[in-house]
Amino acid sequence: MPSSQDPDYALLFRNNQRWVDRTNSNKPGFFQSLAQQQAPKYFWVGCSDSRVPANEVIDLAPGEVFVHRNVANVVPHSDLNALSTLQFAVDVLRVEHILVVGHYGCGGIKAVLDNARVGLADNWLGHVGDVMERHLTLLDSLPDAQTRHDRLCELNALEQAHNICRSTVLQDAWARNQRLTVHACVYGLKDGLLHDLGFNVREPHTVIAHYAHALDGLRQAG
Numbered sequence: 001m002p003s004s005q006d007p008d009y010a011l012l013f014r015n016n017q018r019w020v021d022r023t024n025s026n027k028p029g030f031f032q033s034l035a036q037q038q039a040p041k042y043f044w045v046g047c048s049d050s051r052v053p054a055n056e057v058i059d060l061a062p063g064e065v066f067v068h069r070n071v072a073n074v075v076p077h078s079d080l081n082a083l084s085t086l087q088f089a090v091d092v093l094r095v096e097h098i099l100v101v102g103h104y105g106c107g108g109i110k111a112v113l114d115n116a117r118v119g120l121a122d123n124w125l126g127h128v129g130d131v132m133e134r135h136l137t138l139l140d141s142l143p144d145a146q147t148r149h150d151r152l153c154e155l156n157a158l159e160q161a162h163n164i165c166r167s168t169v170l171q172d173a174w175a176r177n178q179r180l181t182v183h184a185c186v187y188g189l190k191d192g193l194l195h196d197l198g199f200n201v202r203e204p205h206t207v208i209a210h211y212a213h214a215l216d217g218l219r220q221a222g
């Protein structure tokens, strides 16, 4: 048992023991075999939001999805954290699918649209501000704040997936013919559903066409 008497903390250890017991009885040998190696087929880049847990959303067990999460699922060209995780996923684990998953109701996106100050995170969210500025004409053409919010969630996922495609990690992997597809998706907090944004890139020379196609889809969504 943990030394702390804090009930909120102690709860985690009871939950953990119950989960271990349940997993051992449902899948004998599960932990022993998983400890040998991980071979996930998927790399999930998502928001840190507690309501968007990667494994649960796509109903995959431990060992099946490699995960990177940060505020507003951003993958800047120079972020060592995101790029290192991406590089490990691609070069070492050899995942086959990379998903950037935005979500509706994202607090980071909302802060940018409202021009609200949160603190240090405002600097990080500047990357979402860049996405907003790039698509200001599209966003300004929308009828209301809710639609603008939803659209910026989608545009941000698309732009971050596009950034991943342009990274040296993906460019090098594709150059050596590694099978690897980059997808952009958005998750609905209200219905639990994952939506594909029409950006599914498996070859470097199709990045621009896929980006234009996905953007067209978002323009027509109204």
Ligand code: CO
Residues within 6 Å of the ligand: 047, 048, 049, 071, 072, 073, 103, 105, 106, 107, 108, 109
């Ligand atoms: Co979020």
